[in-house]
Amino acid sequence: MRSSALWVLCCTVAICSSVSTSSDVRKQDYGRCPISSKTIGQGPNTVIGSSSLQCAMECSKTEQCQSVAVCHGDDPGHVLCELRNDITQAQCSQSDIDSHACHLAYKTTTELVCENGGTPNGTKCFCPLPFAGRLCQRYMRDCTEGYENGHQDRHKGAYLIQPMTSPAPFLVKCEFDWGGMTFPLWRQVSGTSWSAVTWEQAKVGFGDDLNVEPDSKNFFVGLEKLHQILSQGLNNNQILSSYGNPWTNSGAYYHNFTVASEPTKYQLSYDNFYDYPRQPSLNGLDVSSGPVVFAAPGNDPNSCAETRGAPGWYGSNCSGHSMFADPPTWPVPGQGSPDLKEVLFVLVRTEPFWEE
Ligand SMILES: *[C@@H]1O[C@H](CO)[C@@H](O)[C@H](O)[C@H]1NC(C)=O
Ligand SMILES: *[C@@H]1O[C@H](CO)[C@@H](O)[C@H](O)[C@H]1NC(C)=O
Ligand SMILES: *[C@@H]1O[C@H](CO)[C@@H](O)[C@H](O)[C@H]1NC(C)=O
Secondary structure (H helix, E strand, O other): OOOOHHHHHHHHHOOOOOOOOOOOOOHHEEEEEEOHHHOOOOOEEEEEEEHHHHHHHHHHHOOOOOEEEEOOOOOOOEEEEEOEEEEEOOOOOOOOOOHHHEEEEEEOOOOOOOOOOEEEOEEEOOOOOEEEEOOOOOOOOOHHHHHOOOOOOOEEEEEEEEEOOOOOOEEEEEEEEEEOEEEEEEEEOOOOOOOOOOOOHHHHOEEEOOOOOOOOOOOEOOHHHHHHHHHHOEEEEEEEEEEEOOOEEEEEEEEOEEEHHHOOOOOEEEEEEHHHHHOOOOOOOOOOOOOEEEOOOOEEEOOOHHHHHHOEEEEOOOOOOOOOOOOOOOOOOOOOOEEEEEEEEEEOOOOOOOOO
């Protein structure tokens, strides 16, 4: 058997034995959360099993065992199980990057101890905004999660979210309706100028501080955070723009809207574009001429930001419509590409988070 450093550590400090199979265990009797690999392998009750289910079976054999910490080592056929007599939710760690390798499986018959003002409801806690997770131990990962957790509110307010790969929570605008909408970019154009934004500003975000002005309609959360929000599940984006007098809406919908990481210049992609007759729109993102990548002063290899006079996502011949232009434009059937009065991204996650 191949041994990783973790196995060696475990087997030198703990009693390793093989677990037996047999005992009856139902998956729904156990909750699970990610934990740090650093916290495992210290206790005496460490065994090697063939799967996390087998670890749970071992824990089910005794009343004392409340939870089992499970780590996948280098050897694909085996897992390390540490049986524990307690289940403190402090063990759960959402921020550990290496948490994919280890998780805590805990008996859900244990009385729920909700955190952050949550209240028990069946096998999980009902969490006040902006908290989420079985015990409300973390921030919601996007506004869709708040909606999934039972919140309904048509007011568009500023809330903290923390996507799975974000090192810290940050503010976006949410509306807990229509599946739960996350607004990472909002620009009410009048009086704003976004065309001089640099690569660094676009990366970290800019505009009004939502802490101070929660009703602001002039902010962009930044490319890095947008990438984090979109990387944790399948999202639809409605690029909603308004033009004309009286204001007329144009809704450009994109299935599986993604923004890649910085090394690929936050390349934008989607599976398909569509619109609805009530808010007709054409596709303002040109993917026919190759990859659509972000360009801004500081990182503008094809001089698209320079040629177009504004940063934005452009095709390889610098085609496309930028929300950062002064003023931004968007193509509408029969209307050409009118100047916009407002443009926003409306993200709705349509499937569960990928890790679960
Ligand atoms: C409690 O859980 C039930 C069943 O899952 C759900 O229908 C209900 O909305 C929850 N209540 C609250 C306040 O979340
Ligand atoms: C969504 O888009 C990404 C990036 O283009 C792609 O890798 C992935 O397969 C797509 N997923 C689905 C479910 O269409
Ligand atoms: C860029 O390429 C697309 C597709 O080939 C073409 O339709 C468009 O007119 C081009 N745009 C510019 C600005 O040359």
